[in-house]
Amino acid sequence: MIAFISSFLDISFFEALTKYPELFLNALIAGIIIGIVAPLIGSIIIVRRLSLIADTLSHFSLAGVYFGVLLSNMFDFKISPIFMAVVFSILCTIIMEFLSGFFKNYKELSMPIVMSFGTALSGIFIALSKSSTALNGYLFGSIFTVSTTDLMIILSLTALIFIFIAIFYRKIITLCFDETQAKISGIKTKVLQYFITIVLAIFISLFIKIVGVLLISSLMIIPVSASMLIGRSYKQTCIISIIISELAILLGIYLSYTFSLPTGSLIVLLSIAFMIVIMIIRYIVRGKKRKPEDINNE
């Protein structure tokens, strides 16, 4: 898509942006939203040590996308693939919860099982729908395919995610950092965890189109991992990760247009680049700070 736009226009990104804003507006708005929401949710799942869940959900929601395509092909009405992705990812949380009841001491087992199940279903649905036209789009993402309807869904569900986090912020913090304290203080930890997973499921389904199934979890994990290295508080860590995320997304869109490369891949690579820069800076700063102590210890 981006390659098509850039070759078709044959002008620089900023010229294209001013001349044909309608081509870029949805992509930019969607990008800015994901840059805020992804690290917020990412910080929660990292603290809860649930990083693998994101991958599981994204693979299972891909099955939803293709089930939507299959239904649309079979019947005479159009079903939004994003909507079906939301339904499937919520279904995924229910299956994972159900399975973890059987493997109480190996709770993480439910994740690879469900991930394989989702991938297998995707294969079947792709074959049955006899359509693999948008396969690359959903695997690696294409921000320029975000329609106005998609944007409306993204905006309204993002608002719901924000409301959820705002209402339960203190309970989420207590649960994430000290589950025992959360239980003692009367927080229904299982119910809250369930809601967090559903919010995650909705988020992943929404943004599959932008970053793609294979890369979506990285957008939640990498900026937060980078900011964890320099953040001094939870709030500060979230803010830094949002800045990293936004820089990676906006720069990614720009480079994607300029060099006709996949947007999702560029965004993730840029996030990793920012993380490496932060790691180097941290190493240098800490190294300098440690030197006098090391000398004293010797």
Place this chain on the structure above:
Amino acid sequence: MRVRINNLSFAYGQKVVLSDINFSLNSGETLAIVGRNGTGKTTLVKCILKLLKVPPKTIFLDDIDINEIRKFHNIAYVPQRPEFNYEFPITVKEILSASYPSRKHDFYYKSTINSLQINKFYNENINNLSGGQLQRVFITRALLAKPKLIIFDEPTVGMDVESMNELNLILNKLKSQNITMIIVTHDHNFGLRYADYILKLDDNFTYTLETNTPNNILEIKEDKQ
């Protein structure tokens, strides 16, 4: 808060950990639970905190069966250090604010922070705190729940002399405020310093409940074998 344990037994599957425990505490009294590793100290505390499911009519708080209590009020727990997630950056302020029942930092919140001298590191990342400072943060969090019962799990582990002195001051203050306390400790002498009763859990599910007097420890209730 009154605490009554009535013929409490607990097993993890087939493995019995607690057998037929009985004791009661009146408001403002302190119990020290001592014993070697694996004798069921933490299990007993988890039962009282409803973190483990116990049979009906075995644990009563203010004469109410804990199975009938839907949400704990005025009960606080000061955990051992490893139970907290330390790797992600979070400040003392963020931990305490999230735990406080009210969104506003009212007089009680501020005075509790001041009385435990948390101000010095209120905006610090918890990763930068010493063991003693961390202990103070967790005690402050417990006090913010306006507790009538506080349970301490191994409060002296990893503490230096200065931190121990601080802890002694805090416990004396709590005792003067008529707060019921249960202290799980390996340190028998530490338990003796504050406890009205000493519950000594032994191997083979036996226990001894003793009352603590200034002169000596007088066995009063029972010595099960």
